[in-house]
Amino acid sequence: MVQIAVVEGDGIGQEVIPVARAVIEAVRPDFSLYDVEVGYGRWKRTGSACDAETMESLRAADAILFGAVTTPPDPEYRSVLLQIRRDLDLYANIRPIRGDGFDLVIVRENTEGLYSGIEWREADRACTLRVITEKGSRRIARCACTLAKQRRHLTIGNKANVLKSDAFFLEICTREAEEAGVPCKAHYIDALCLDILMHPDRYDVIVTTNMFGDILSDAAAYLVGGLGLLPSANIGDKHAFFEPVHGSAPDIAGKNVANPIAAIKSAAMMLRHFGDTEHAAAVEEAVRLTVAKGTRTVDLGGATGTREFGEAVLGELGAL
Amino acid sequence: MVQIAVVEGDGIGQEVIPVARAVIEAVRPDFSLYDVEVGYGRWKRTGSACDAETMESLRAADAILFGAVTTPPDPEYRSVLLQIRRDLDLYANIRPIRGDGFDLVIVRENTEGLYSGIEWREADRACTLRVITEKGSRRIARCACTLAKQRRHLTIGNKANVLKSDAFFLEICTREAEEAGVPCKAHYIDALCLDILMHPDRYDVIVTTNMFGDILSDAAAYLVGGLGLLPSANIGDKHAFFEPVHGSAPDIAGKNVANPIAAIKSAAMMLRHFGDTEHAAAVEEAVRLTVAKGTRTVDLGGATGTREFGEAVLGELGAL
Ligand SMILES: CC(C)[C@H](C(=O)O)[C@@H](O)C(=O)O
Ligand SMILES: CC(C)[C@H](C(=O)O)[C@@H](O)C(=O)O
Numbered sequence: 001m002v003q004i005a006v007v008e009g010d011g012i013g014q015e016v017i018p019v020a021r022a023v024i025e026a027v028r029p030d031f032s033l034y035d036v037e038v039g040y041g042r043w044k045r046t047g048s049a050c051d052a053e054t055m056e057s058l059r060a061a062d063a064i065l066f067g068a069v070t071t072p073p074d075p076e077y078r079s080v081l082l083q084i085r086r087d088l089d090l091y092a093n094i095r096p097i098r099g100d101g102f103d104l105v106i107v108r109e110n111t112e113g114l115y116s117g118i119e120w121r122e123a124d125r126a127c128t129l130r131v132i133t134e135k136g137s138r139r140i141a142r143c144a145c146t147l148a149k150q151r152r153h154l155t156i157g158n159k160a161n162v163l164k165s166d167a168f169f170l171e172i173c174t175r176e177a178e179e180a181g182v183p184c185k186a187h188y189i190d191a192l193c194l195d196i197l198m199h200p201d202r203y204d205v206i207v208t209t210n211m212f213g214d215i216l217s218d219a220a221a222y223l224v225g226g227l228g229l230l231p232s233a234n235i236g237d238k239h240a241f242f243e244p245v246h247g248s249a250p251d252i253a254g255k256n257v258a259n260p261i262a263a264i265k266s267a268a269m270m271l272r273h274f275g276d277t278e279h280a281a282a283v284e285e286a287v288r289l290t291v292a293k294g295t296r297t298v299d300l301g302g303a304t305g306t307r308e309f310g311e312a313v314l315g316e317l318g319a320l
Numbered sequence: 321m322v323q324i325a326v327v328e329g330d331g332i333g334q335e336v337i338p339v340a341r342a343v344i345e346a347v348r349p350d351f352s353l354y355d356v357e358v359g360y361g362r363w364k365r366t367g368s369a370c371d372a373e374t375m376e377s378l379r380a381a382d383a384i385l386f387g388a389v390t391t392p393p394d395p396e397y398r399s400v401l402l403q404i405r406r407d408l409d410l411y412a413n414i415r416p417i418r419g420d421g422f423d424l425v426i427v428r429e430n431t432e433g434l435y436s437g438i439e440w441r442e443a444d445r446a447c448t449l450r451v452i453t454e455k456g457s458r459r460i461a462r463c464a465c466t467l468a469k470q471r472r473h474l475t476i477g478n479k480a481n482v483l484k485s486d487a488f489f490l491e492i493c494t495r496e497a498e499e500a501g502v503p504c505k506a507h508y509i510d511a512l513c514l515d516i517l518m519h520p521d522r523y524d525v526i527v528t529t530n531m532f533g534d535i536l537s538d539a540a541a542y543l544v545g546g547l548g549l550l551p552s553a554n555i556g557d558k559h560a561f562f563e564p565v566h567g568s569a570p571d572i573a574g575k576n577v578a579n580p581i582a583a584i585k586s587a588a589m590m591l592r593h594f595g596d597t598e599h600a601a602a603v604e605e606a607v608r609l610t611v612a613k614g615t616r617t618v619d620l621g622g623a624t625g626t627r628e629f630g631e632a633v634l635g636e637l638g639a640l
Binding site: 082127134214217 | 447482486
């Protein structure tokens with residue numbers, strides 16, 4: 001039986017994940033879902049945001065559905081999200097963005113680069129080592145090429161005009177694309193953050209290093225009016241983790257106003273990951289129909305609550 | 321007598337800089353302008369994009385007006401722009417962006433961070449050291465605070481939730497802002513690249529590290545339809561360097577179609593640098609009037625050539 005670890009996390013994670021969970025339960029009653037508590041709330045209560053035992057229960061899952069965690073301005077607190085990505089070796093952060101006239105996917109390397117964690121202080125300076133490995137670059141390039149082969153073409157976001165580590169990344173990605181027979185172009189990341197906004201239709205699959213992908217995906221979210229509606233997948237060879245791109249939004253938490261669409265779409269990405277394209281498409285269509293019929297949360301100009309939106313989606317699913 | 325080194329560089333630099341030069345000659349006949357050749361063209365001819373003697377003639381100037389240089393896909397070629405920024409210690413890259421309802425300035429640290437040049441290859445990886453020094457952070461923070469004090473407030477773009485080197489940068493900038501009595505907020509750089517597009521009116525002076533500033537200023541250029549119209553200054557304690565943000569645009573070079581507005585506005589920034597706010601404002605107003613009267617280059621939907629646009633601006637200046 002497919003085992004799904006469900007992590008609500010903090011803030012609105014506790015509101016949008018129950019909705020996404022109900023959607024999965026509706027279409028896949030055969031899946032077994034179990035709750036795992038991680039995050040800032042847990043850290044405040046127990047002193048640990050995610051201990052070894054918790055990590056084991058995440059590791060045991062066939063997939064993880066994740067809400068959001070709060071990163072407090074506390075220097076003692078290291079993001080549990082980064083810890084999970086690292087520990088489960090979730091090396092590909094996949095963020096699809098679709099809109100009128102464009103359909104692109106950002107494939108972000110998720111384990112190294114500036115996120116190496118190799119950092120130190122000297123008397124008068126602080127240093128972070130940006131590490132680009134051959135293995136890390138090759139596996140993310142292959143992941144992006146596999147996607148691009150099913151789609152159209154590949155863009156390699158890089159800053160090889162300044163960084164030797166990116167010249168290395170670019171070289172490896174270019175070689176992988178050639179071997180895979182995928183049409184590919186290189187684009188400097190600064191110019192790309194602008195051009196993706198000016199001409200989103202020119203892009204399809206974009207592969208880039210960790211921090212550049214972090215920034216590029218936020219900038220590109222402007223194309224769809226912000227982070228609110230975007231799902232994502234963090235994929236490794238052994239584990240898969242699905243989360244809305246938005247954060248825990250403490251300012252609107254607990255008010256039943258958060259938009260659960262990103263969480264529901266993340267659940268749909270999870271269904272697709274298990275090969276269940278049929279239910280994934282049905283869930284996406286149910287969301288589309290719900291919105292088209294005017295059922296909208298406040299961020300989209302409506303007055304429907306988080307829970308009520310979820311019920312409307314379940315209604316559409318039943319009717320489909 | 322004020323000595324200005326004029327560098328046309330490559331591509332459209334050779335078309336837009338003569339226009340900017342004529343504007344300066346018109347308003348400041350007392351300035352002495354001399355040409356300096358650097359760039360890819362020179363590299364192809366002589367094997368050196370900018371030798372020690374050339375650097376000396378740049379160093380001797382009171383300010384440098386710079387066009388653009390081509391960075392060829394040649395691993396042997398290191399950007400002459402980076403060399404000049406480094407050698408003249410031009411630590412503040414200042415990029416103002418103004419539009420309908422917003423008026424902001426990005427203050428980018430211009431000498432360290434990921435541009436440290438400390439890079440190496442190991443068997444299976446390539447590394448770049450991101451170096452944030454106390455001195456480097458303090459002087460860019462002071463520069464930004466001086467600007468913010470004359471204006472409204474400061475935003476510190478950072479990724480302190482991941483990078484210890486940015487926690488260091490943030491700490492120093494926050495302290496400098498407090499000491500200067502400047503209202504200041506921290507903002508994560510990924511979220512900032514989105515929020516600057518969603519709510520540009522919320523920002524005034526933004527200070528950030530080198531690579532983040534590189535990316536943020538390109539993303540923010542979307543607010544004004546691209547890089548085409550943006551001027552910039554690279555300022556150090558001893559030297560000052562003014563350049564349009566756009567590149568050498570080889571595809572449109574030599575056709576008298578490039579828009580010289582960014583170059584002219586960079587010249588206006590230079591005038592302001594010398595305390596000549598009167599002529600700086602007159603030049604900006606002449607550009608505004610020229611465009612308002614329908615004289616526009618192709619990128620703005622007109623048919624006026626680069627040279628003819630320059631003549632129209634000179635005409636407006638004479639009439640002002
Ligand atoms: C919260 C933060 C550590 C994280 C990141 O930097 O990866 C976030 O910005 C993201 O994009 O998932
Ligand atoms: C050309 C390149 C080296 C340069 C940089 O990275 O600084 C450019 O992007 C800029 O913003 O001036």
